Amino acid sequence: MDQMKMIDGMDTEESRETPERMCLTIESRSRNEEFARVVVAVFASRLDPTLAEIDDVKTAVSEAVTNAVIHGYRGGDGIIYIEASIDGQELTVTVRDLGVGIPDIPKAMEPMFTTDRTGERSGMGFAFMEAFMDQVEVHSEVGRGTAVTMKKRMGG
Amino acid sequence: MGEVSFLYEARGQVLVIHLPKEFDHHNSRDLRYETDLLLAENYVRKIVFDFSRTVFMDSTGIGILLNRYKQMQRSGGTTAIYGANAQILRILAVGGVAKLMPQYTSKEAALLG
Numbered sequence: 001m002d003q004m005k006m007i008d009g010m011d012t013e014e015s016r017e018t019p020e021r022m023c024l025t026i027e028s029r030s031r032n033e034e035f036a037r038v039v040v041a042v043f044a045s046r047l048d049p050t051l052a053e054i055d056d057v058k059t060a061v062s063e064a065v066t067n068a069v070i071h072g073y074r075g076g077d078g079i080i081y082i083e084a085s086i087d088g089q090e091l092t093v094t095v096r097d098l099g100v101g102i103p104d105i106p107k108a109m110e111p112m113f114t115t116d117r118t119g120e121r122s123g124m125g126f127a128f129m130e131a132f133m134d135q136v137e138v139h140s141e142v143g144r145g146t147a148v149t150m151k152k153r154m155g156g
Numbered sequence: 157m158g159e160v161s162f163l164y165e166a167r168g169q170v171l172v173i174h175l176p177k178e179f180d181h182h183n184s185r186d187l188r189y190e191t192d193l194l195l196a197e198n199y200v201r202k203i204v205f206d207f208s209r210t211v212f213m214d215s216t217g218i219g220i221l222l223n224r225y226k227q228m229q230r231s232g233g234t235t236a237i238y239g240a241n242a243q244i245l246r247i248l249a250v251g252g253v254a255k256l257m258p259q260y261t262s263k264e265a266a267l268l269g
Contacts, residue, residue, distance in 0.1 A: 030182035052246075062212075066181045066216060118188065120220055121216075121219045122215045123219075127215075127250075128215045131250050
């Protein structure tokens with residue numbers, strides 16, 4: 001019994017101290033938006049977050065993946081790479097595409113700015129990511145692609 | 157395969173749009189075309205959005221709501237929302253829609269309001 005307890009204890013300590021990672025590679029299709037946000041949300045649930053925190057992560061991931069589908073690959077074929085890690089109480093998520101890239105990142109991140117001409121896009125994707133995560137960083141190169149890295153402390 | 161289509165309901169001059177469970181880019185691809193068609197063919201003075209089934213919405217949903225709001229404003233019509241849960245209300249607030257569209261708890265109230 002004592003030995004069992006000790007092993008249990010070691011296990012808990014290890015899972016708290018060692019960062020955990022996951023990666024998900026998906027085709028750039030709109031139906032994968034839900035798949036991606038649900039997978040990251042399940043991974044993030046290891047932090048024992050509140051329901052509101054899980055919803056925040058889902059929304060932010062959905063925004064980044066939707067951007068990759070619509071803008072990165074312009075609705076065409078491509079691969080989206082999603083990496084997430086947990087370190088202590090912090091979740092880090094990176095959504096990367098090898099699409100067209102963003103020529104002017106500050107402009108793209110302005111609330112209400114959109115290149116869409118249908119009038120259906122709100123231009124609030126990045127604003128939503130910033131509203132629901134603690135930190136959002138965007139790296140992009142025209143013709144090479146875009147990587148959005150978001151961080152959020154949650155649970156505990 | 158699991159394709160979501162919107163359900164539309166005509167109530168006199170009111171168009172009720174029953175939104176999907178996951179109100180995202182994927183599930184709203186046909187909404188623009190379908191509502192444009194309905195608005196062209198029918199005399200609609202009010203659009204009521206039913207969120208009672210909806211558990212997820214992102215900025216795609218905000219874009220769609222804002223576009224319909226502007227459309228109705230131009231024709232002198234109105235918009236309303238009912239059945240939104242706490243999470244959806246948060247998204248509506250962040251997206252600036254909460255102050256534009258009145259929110260009701262029931263369909264009856266939204267139709268009357």
